[in-house]
Amino acid sequence: MPCKQVIEYRMDPLTERWCRINVDRVYRKEQVKTVRVDKTIKSMIKRSAEECCFCVDKIKSSTPMFTQELLEEGRIAIGQSTVFPNLYPFGEHHAVCVIAEKHYMELPEFSSEILRDAFQASILFFKRVYEVDKESRYPQVGFNFMPPAGASIFHPHLQILMDSKPTLHIKREVEASRSYFQHFGRCYWEELVKKEKELEERFIGTSGGFSWISSWAPLGNNEVLGILTEPISCILDIGERGLRSLAGGLSRVLKELWEERGVRSLNLAMYSGPVGEDMRDFFRVFVRIISRPTLRDFYTSDRGFMEILHEETVVETLPESVADDLRRCF
Secondary structure, three states: OOOOOOOEEEEOOOOOOEEEEOHHHHHOOOOOOOOOHHHHHHHHHHHHHOOOOOOOOOHHHHOOOOOOOOOOOOOEEEOOEEEEEOOOOOOOEEEEEEOOOOOOOOHHHOOHHHHHHHHHHHHHHHHHHHHHOOOOOEEEEEEEEOHHHOOOOOOOEEEEEEEOOOOHHHHHHHHHHHHHHHHHOOOHHHHHHHHHHHHOOOEEEEEOOEEEEEOOOOOOOOOEEEEEOOOOOOHHHOHHHHHHHHHHHHHHHHHHHHHHHOOOOEEEEEEOOOOOOOOOOOOOOEEEEEEOOOOOOOOOOOOOHHHHHHOOEEEOOOHHHHHHHHHOOO
16 A cells, blocks of 8 residues: 655754664564563663762762862862762863762752752863863763763763864854854854744744754754853853853753653763853854663664764654643753
8 A cells, every 4th residue: 555754854053963763663563572671671771770970879989080180189079069080081181070879860869959969060070171281172971871971870970071173063063053143144143042932833942041942954863952042152261150040041941851752771972162261252152952862771772873873864753743742841
C-alpha cells in the first residue's frame, strides 16, 4: 500500500549546516525493545553506587587534587559541587565538576541552586587557570547525562575544559557570527531571539538575561538553545545575576524535557568566546541541549553515518513541537 512521509531539509541560517527531519522515524520498528527499564536502571545504579568515587563518602579520598600553583586548597567546593582534575583528560586543562552529592538524579531534581553552584565552581576553575596560563583562553562546559550520552559514571558531573584554541564548532560559530555582523551591522544572536519571539513557533521563554528556543535546524532530537541576550561573549564575564538566570531557566527546561518529552538522557554544551577578547558586538554565550536514547540493556544509537561522517543530522523531533511542550514552564 502506498505510503507518503514528509522529509524537511533545514539549513542553519548562521553556519549553513544542514539537517533532515522526519517525525515518522520515531515509529520505526526496533528489534531490541526496552523491557522493565526502571528495574534495569535501578539495578545498574545500585551496583555503580558501591564503587563511585564521586559520592560524598569517597570523593576526598578517591579523587585527585590540583597543584599548589593552580589551587592552594587542592579542590574547589561550592555548595554541593566539587571540582578536581580529570584523571583521563582530553584538554590542556581538563577538570570534573561533580554537580551534587546524590549519586543518581532525575532531571527534575536539578534545582536552580544546584546548577548555579556547579556553574560558579566551574567559572572559578576557569579564572584560576587563566591566572597561571594566559595562553589558555577558551573555556567550555559539557554535560553527558547517563551512559547513552557518553557518561562513564552515573553520578552527575560536568566536563570543564580550558584550551589555547577553540573547538571546530566554536570556531565556526564565532567566524560566522563575525561575518554576519560585518555584513549586516547587527548581532545575529540578538536578531535570532527577536525573530523567534515574533514568529511564536519555536520561542519557549525567558529567564532573566537568557532566552530559550527550540532550534530551527537542530543538531539532535529535542534540541533547545539558551541564548544570553545581554552583551556578553565569554563565560567568565556572566556574573552572579547571569548565573542565576542561566540556572533558573535550565532547571525549568530539564524538568519539562523529562516530564513532557520523556527525555531520560541528554548532552549539554555551553559555548563561549575567548577570555580577554571582546566579541560582544557579534557573539553571545549560549547553551545547546539535545536528547539521547533512553538507557536500557541494548539500544540503538541516534548517531549514524550521516551524522558522524557527513555532519548532517537526521532528526525525528519537530522543533516547533518541542517548543509547544516546553513553553508552559515559562
